[in-house]
């Protein structure tokens with residue numbers, strides 16, 4: 030696969046700083062800073078409801094962050110999904126969002142639209158520029174299908190693909206916009222171990238093409254094997270960030286996943302209060318039982 034994206038290794042591709050997202054009284058993401066550099070695969074982990082997808086939505090313009098800013102290659106991004114895609118960030122979603130009744134090739138072609146200059150009139154009137162652009166887009170789409178191993182299924186309907194192939198097709202469609210950064214939201218959800226391994230290889234190959242990757246995943250074995258760096262969100266806040274080995278041995282991360290609060294953890298005060306009230310209620314009950322004897 031060839032890509033139009035060229036970035037010097039180690040430069041900052043994504044720079045999110047002080048990102049906060051509130052929904053009424055709920056702060057889903059609080060003051061999160063995160064950088065992704067070229068050549069990196071970065072993981073974003075955290076228990077259910079930690080704010081991972083909300084953070085992704087802030088990065089891709091689906092949500093306008095309440096506070097903070099998001100820059101891509103040094104330019105602050107406007108919070109509009111099509112402009113974010115055009116700037117060079119592509120994403121996949123937690124739930125598969127393919128055009129089920131379109132072919133595999135057509136699904137990838139849909140992902141090309143931000144990279145084609147020919148407009149609606151050109152397409153409707155079949156102007157010469159349109160044909161040239163369409164030929165180039167098809168060639169690029171077929172190249173991407175080869176890259177993910179679906180070239181022989183180009184004319185199959187997307188809905189007839191096995192689950193693992195549908196997930197791969199989503200990635201190909203995202204790659205069709207020639208991104209410099211790919212955001213993957215739980216790419217292995219629902220996959221068997223074999224499909225998960227194939228996805229892991231695919232993500233390494235994408236990184237080797239010069240595309241930085243930020244990935245949300247609950248499968249810890251997958252994330253720690255794949256990522257150069259991992260950040261852990263808990264209740265909207267970034268708790269820890271480091272290498273895979275640093276994060277997986279961090280007692281705060283272990284506690285967040287096992288549900289044991291630690292000193293200073295977001296929400297730990299509330300948990301301590303509940304535990305104190307429960308202990309006090311248990312003492313009262315025991316005393317009452319003793320009195321009744």
Ligand SMILES: Nc1ncnc2c1ncn2[C@@H]1O[C@H](COP(=O)(O)OP(=O)(O)OP(=O)(O)O)[C@@H](O)[C@H]1O
Nearest residue numbers: 052055056057075076077078079080081082083084
């Ligand atoms: N549009 C919204 N309106 C109100 N609350 C929301 C909205 N989107 C998310 N939330 C809330 O924000 C919090 C974070 O949710 P989010 O989906 O970002 O978590 P997550 O870490 O991605 O969880 P999971 O791992 O289960 O996907 C949750 O309490 C959720 O209910």
